[in-house]
Amino acid sequence: MTQTQAQSPPPSSSGPSPLLQVRDLHVEFHTRDGVADAVNGVSFGVEAGETLAVLGESGSGKSVTAQAVMGILDIPPGRITGGEILFEGRDLLKTPAEERRRIRGARMAMIFQDALSSLNPVLSVGYQLGEMFRVHRGTSRKESRIKAVELMERVRIPAARARANDYPHQFSGGMRQRIMIAMALALEPQLIIADEPTTALDVTVQAQVMGLLADLQREYRMGLILITHDLGVVADVADRIAVMYAGRIVETAPVGELYRAPAHPYTKGLLDSIPRLDQKGQQLNAIKGLPPSLLRIPSGCSFHPRCPVARAVCRADEPPLYEVGTGRASACHFWKELLDGQ
Amino acid sequence: MGRYVIRRLLQMIPVFIGTTFLIFVMVYAVGDPVNAMFGDRAPDPATAAQLRAEFNLDKPVWQQYLLYMAHIFTGDFGNAFNGQPVTELMRTAFPITLRLAIIAIVFEVVVGIALGVITGLRRGRPVDSSVLMMTLVVISVPTFVTGTLAQYLLGVKWGWIQPAVSPAAPVGELLLPGLVLALLSLAYVTRLTRTSISENARADYVRTAVAKGLPRSRVTGRHLLRNSLIPVVTFLGTDVGNLMAGALVTERIFNIQGVGFQLWQGIVRQNSPTVVGFVTILVIVFLLANLIVDLLYAVLDPRIRYA
Ligand SMILES: Nc1ncnc2c1ncn2[C@@H]1O[C@H](COP(=O)(O)OP(=O)(O)OP(=O)(O)O)[C@@H](O)[C@H]1O
Ligand code: SF4
Ligand SMILES: [Mg+2]
Numbered sequence: 001m002t003q004t005q006a007q008s009p010p011p012s013s014s015g016p017s018p019l020l021q022v023r024d025l026h027v028e029f030h031t032r033d034g035v036a037d038a039v040n041g042v043s044f045g046v047e048a049g050e051t052l053a054v055l056g057e058s059g060s061g062k063s064v065t066a067q068a069v070m071g072i073l074d075i076p077p078g079r080i081t082g083g084e085i086l087f088e089g090r091d092l093l094k095t096p097a098e099e100r101r102r103i104r105g106a107r108m109a110m111i112f113q114d115a116l117s118s119l120n121p122v123l124s125v126g127y128q129l130g131e132m133f134r135v136h137r138g139t140s141r142k143e144s145r146i147k148a149v150e151l152m153e154r155v156r157i158p159a160a161r162a163r164a165n166d167y168p169h170q171f172s173g174g175m176r177q178r179i180m181i182a183m184a185l186a187l188e189p190q191l192i193i194a195d196e197p198t199t200a201l202d203v204t205v206q207a208q209v210m211g212l213l214a215d216l217q218r219e220y221r222m223g224l225i226l227i228t229h230d231l232g233v234v235a236d237v238a239d240r241i242a243v244m245y246a247g248r249i250v251e252t253a254p255v256g257e258l259y260r261a262p263a264h265p266y267t268k269g270l271l272d273s274i275p276r277l278d279q280k281g282q283q284l285n286a287i288k289g290l291p292p293s294l295l296r297i298p299s300g301c302s303f304h305p306r307c308p309v310a311r312a313v314c315r316a317d318e319p320p321l322y323e324v325g326t327g328r329a330s331a332c333h334f335w336k337e338l339l340d341g342q
Numbered sequence: 343m344g345r346y347v348i349r350r351l352l353q354m355i356p357v358f359i360g361t362t363f364l365i366f367v368m369v370y371a372v373g374d375p376v377n378a379m380f381g382d383r384a385p386d387p388a389t390a391a392q393l394r395a396e397f398n399l400d401k402p403v404w405q406q407y408l409l410y411m412a413h414i415f416t417g418d419f420g421n422a423f424n425g426q427p428v429t430e431l432m433r434t435a436f437p438i439t440l441r442l443a444i445i446a447i448v449f450e451v452v453v454g455i456a457l458g459v460i461t462g463l464r465r466g467r468p469v470d471s472s473v474l475m476m477t478l479v480v481i482s483v484p485t486f487v488t489g490t491l492a493q494y495l496l497g498v499k500w501g502w503i504q505p506a507v508s509p510a511a512p513v514g515e516l517l518l519p520g521l522v523l524a525l526l527s528l529a530y531v532t533r534l535t536r537t538s539i540s541e542n543a544r545a546d547y548v549r550t551a552v553a554k555g556l557p558r559s560r561v562t563g564r565h566l567l568r569n570s571l572i573p574v575v576t577f578l579g580t581d582v583g584n585l586m587a588g589a590l591v592t593e594r595i596f597n598i599q600g601v602g603f604q605l606w607q608g609i610v611r612q613n614s615p616t617v618v619g620f621v622t623i624l625v626i627v628f629l630l631a632n633l634i635v636d637l638l639y640a641v642l643d644p645r646i647r648y649a
Contacts, residue, residue, distance in 0.1 A: 072552050074544075105555030112553075117546040122568050122643055135556055167644040183554070 018045040019223040020069065020108075020191055025083035027064050027247075029294075030076060036294040038064040040247040041083075043321075046223040048190065051214075053234040053255070054227045055270065056244035057291050062227045065244075066193045069225075070110050071100050088190065106136045109184035111194040111213075115176035119168040125152070125179050126164030132186035151182040155212060174205035181213055191223040199229065210237060231274050235259060240327070243267050246292050246302040249321065253328040263330035263339050265307050301333070309334060350636070354629045365621045366407050369614045370399075414622065420615030422608070428619040431604050436623070439589055439600035441513060445520030446527075446585060447578070454528045455574065458535020459567065465540045474536075477529035485588055489522040489595040506597040516598070523592040527581050534577055538570040545569070572643050579635025582628055 027039035039061045046052050054062050067073045069085055071092065085092040087108065092100060112118040120128055129151050130144030139147065145164065152160035155178040168176055177197060184192050197213060198206040214237045217224045226238060234241060235255060242252040243266065251264040262268040269287035289306040292298055298305055304314040313333055321329045324339065332338065394400045401409075413420065419428035461470040480488070496518060497505030507515045542548065543566060551565040590602035597603075601620060608616030640646040 070553055072549055101555050101557065103555070104553060110553045112546065112550060114546060118550045120547040120551070120565050120569070121645060122572075123564075124644075131556065132554060135554070135560065169645050183550075 018047045019050075019088060020046040020225075021084075021086040022065070022069065023084040023086070025065065025068060025085065026081040027061070027068055027073065027078060028081055029078050031295075034295045037297055038078075038247050038294055039068065040297070042244070042247070042249055044242050044249060044252065046191065046225060048223055049218075049221040050240065051217065051224040051226055051238045053238035053241045054225060054244060055229070055231065055234065055241060057287075058229075059291050059294065060244040061247040062244055063195055064247075066110065066195050066225065066227060070108065070193060071104060072110070102136070105132060105189075106187045107189050108191040108193070109187070109189040111177075111180050111184045111192065111197045113196040114200045115173070115180045116168060116200075118180060119176065121168060124165050124167055125171070129164075129179070129183055129186060132183060136187055147186075151186055152179070154185070155179070155182040155216075157182075172205075173201050174209055177201060177209050178212065181209070181216070185216060185220070188220055189222065191225070192217065193225045193227070195227045196229065197226075198233065206233070213237075231270065243270065246297050247294065248302065248331065249329075250303065250331045251329065252321075253325075253330075257325070257328060261339055263324045263328065263335040264332045265309055265338065266303050268338070269306075269308075301331070309338075347633070347637070350633050354633075357629060358625060361625045362411070362618070362622050363407055365625075366410065366618055367403055369617050370403060370406065410618065414619075419619035422613055422616045428615050431616065432620070432623065435599065435601045435604045435620075438516075438598060439593070439602065442516050442520055442523060442589060442592070442598065442600060443585055445513070445516055446524035446588075449521055449524035450528045450531050450578070453524075454531030455535050455571070457532040458574075459539055459562070459570075461532070462536040462539025462570070463543065463562070465536075470536075473532065477532050480525050480529040485522065485526055485591050486595060488525055489519070489592055492518060492522055493595055509599050519592050519596045519598060522595070523585065523588045526588065527578075527584060530577065530581070531574060535570060535574050538573050539566060542566055542570045568642065572639065575635060575639055575642060579632050579639070582631040582635075586624055586628070 022045070023043050025039050025042045026037075029036040029038055042061070042065055044052065054065070056062055064073070064078070067078075068080055069087075069092070073080070080093060083093070087103070092103070095103070119125065126145055126148045129148035130139075130141070133139035133144040133147050134141065149160050149164050152164060157163060157175055157178055163171075168179070171179065177200075181197070184194075194213060198209050201209060210233055213224075216222075226234070228234060238255050240252065240254055241258050242249045243258075243264065244250065245266050251258070251262065251267045253263065258267065259271065262271055266287070273286045287306060288308075292302060292305070298315075299318075300316050301307070301310070301314040301319050304310040307314065311334075317333070319331045319333045321331045322335055324330045324335050330338075391400075399406070410420075417429065419432070422428055422431055457473055461473045464470050493505050496502045503518055504515060507519065547569075548561060548566055551561045556565075586601075589600065590605060592598070593600050593602035594606060601624070604616060605620050607613070608620065
């Protein structure tokens with residue numbers, strides 16, 4: 001491991017003790033073809049009231065990281081081979097399963113991408129929402145139903161009282177995702193992890209749902225980890241961004257700075273691939289090539305086969321996560337040149 | 343829902359007519375019931391003709407069918423070979439077979455689903471492999487072999503049970519025959535539940551249930567099982583026919599005087615009223631059972647609409 005710097009807490013979280021602190025997390029999957037290194041030494045922190053956006057191509061390990069934090073990883077085939085997940089100061093990886101279950105849903109909650117498949121098709125939404133109160137708070141069936149309706153009203157579902165008896169398939173995509181959000185909010189958790197919460201929705205409702213989530217997050221002062229492909233969404237709601245590539249965080253920075261001056265060629269590639277209104281008709285500068293197989297991650301900088309500015313050293317030496325400014329880090333040997341060139 | 347049930351009941355009419363007509367034609371086409379009455383002796387032609395006229399056997403088949411149906415609707419199913427009304431045979435035979443079938447279904451549902459859940463959650467482990475082996479054995483051995491073997495070992499060799507069931511067929515004596523009857527379907531229910539459970543265990547909504555912080559028992563019992571049982575219920579519905587066929591074999595082995603026994607008697611003695619009468623009732627039972635299962639299916643899965 002050459003990534004020594006990543007062991008120390010990222011610069012941005014040096015204030016008050018952060019809500020969530022992930023340190024040098026490693027996750028692998030044992031598959032028929034071999035061991036896939038899905039997460040390779042990820043470190044990040046989230047403070048109360050802060051929104052951290054996690055970006056990266058498909059397969060870069062965003063969801064696996066989230067699942068490891070939530071404690072819902074498929075084990076086997078998955079395995080956490082190292083690291084710490086400190087939540088409110090205690091290491092979840094050393095917490096007994098039963099205690100961890102009580103934290104899940106109550107103190108940290110997750111919003112999934114596809115609300116249709118993520119909600120139980122044979123139980124009414126009122127039941128599924130009320131279940132949170134019944135299980136964690138021991139609320140009676142009747143009272144939990146009332147609370148379920150309140151929750152549905154809070155996420156602005158029209159005619160909530162009548163609709164509590166409906167099943168997930170009877171709602172529109174946007175309304176279903178609101179129900180997912182309501183379920184995550186039910187017990188007012190300290191941390192919410194939203195894994196591509198708007199990807200499955202129509203473009204027209206994406207903004208509404210995202211806006212709702214951002215409002216509620218502000219209202220409850222929750223920490224929010226927002227996993228997304230959508231750089232457009234990030235700019236509006238996130239405080240900080242972490243960019244992942246092949247199971248590593250390759251750059252992390254406050255939103256504005258990252259957009260203005262990326263310190264990693266991969267981030268720059270991602271930004272260049274955003275379709276812009278003023279460039280209509282022009283070819284998108286998508287990053288060439290495909291992400292590496294996690295069974296055989298390239299030596300040195302794992303991005304080197306696709307990097308437009310790679311040099312010989314990149315093939316041999318793995319760049320550590322360099323501190324490149326206040327609250328900024330980049331895992332590129334040539335971050336300085338990049339920043340200077342902009 | 344009420345409208346759906348009425349429509350389904352109406353749809354049963356053509357199915358009912360079709361199946362009963364078919365069985366009627368087959369029974370009356372294979373043998374000459376008048377000849378059968380006389381056994382090995384050749385009947386006197388005059389008497390035979392008289393009997394044929396009496397039973398309407400000289401008329402075309404479709405007319406015979408209509409006359410027969412008309413009788414049925416007045417509650418007259420004709421007489422068995424010994425002169426007893428068929429309805430009387432039914433009154434003693436159906437409750438016995440019903441008892442046997444309920445015992446078998448309880449075995450299938452309780453044991454089959456329990457084994458399916460256990461193996462489905464522990465796929466590839468020793469419990470799973472051994473139960474899977476057992477279901478394979480059960481599926482590949484015909485019911486009459488398992489039945490005869492169980493009867494010989496438990497009834498004759500070790501003397502744990504009565505090898506033959508008494509005419510009244512109390513529940514206690516029907517337990518082993520019920521298990522034998524259930525065995526094949528039980529194996530299928532186990533395998534189906536196992537597949538369904540292990541597939542659904544990876545579903546997104548199960549992951550959500552875990553992420554909600556629900557206890558394992560609740561994740562399995564409330565979320566996983568409800569969804570996994572949907573295909574099992576469908577199977578149980580389509581399996582009613584097999585259960586009837588199995589009852590015929592099982593009743594023969596254990597000498598249970600139920601529907602299978604009477605039907606068998608009717609067939610070997612070529613007594614058409616018995617055969618057609620019993621089959622007619624069985625068709626109705628089968629159709630109603632399927633309707634009930636369809637309704638149950640919709641209760642389990644709200645995505646199914648009664649349309
Ligand atoms: N259940 C699993 N079994 C085996 N391998 C898995 C499993 N889950 C994830 N992986 C591996 O981990 C890699 C990273 O997956 P992950 O879901 O974290 O990607 P992601 O960044 O969330 O991508 P996407 O944007 O497509 O959601 C996958 O490419 C796969 O190789
Ligand atoms: S270290 Fe080299 S290969 Fe990696 S991103 Fe920087 S320049 Fe490109
Ligand atoms: Mg993902």
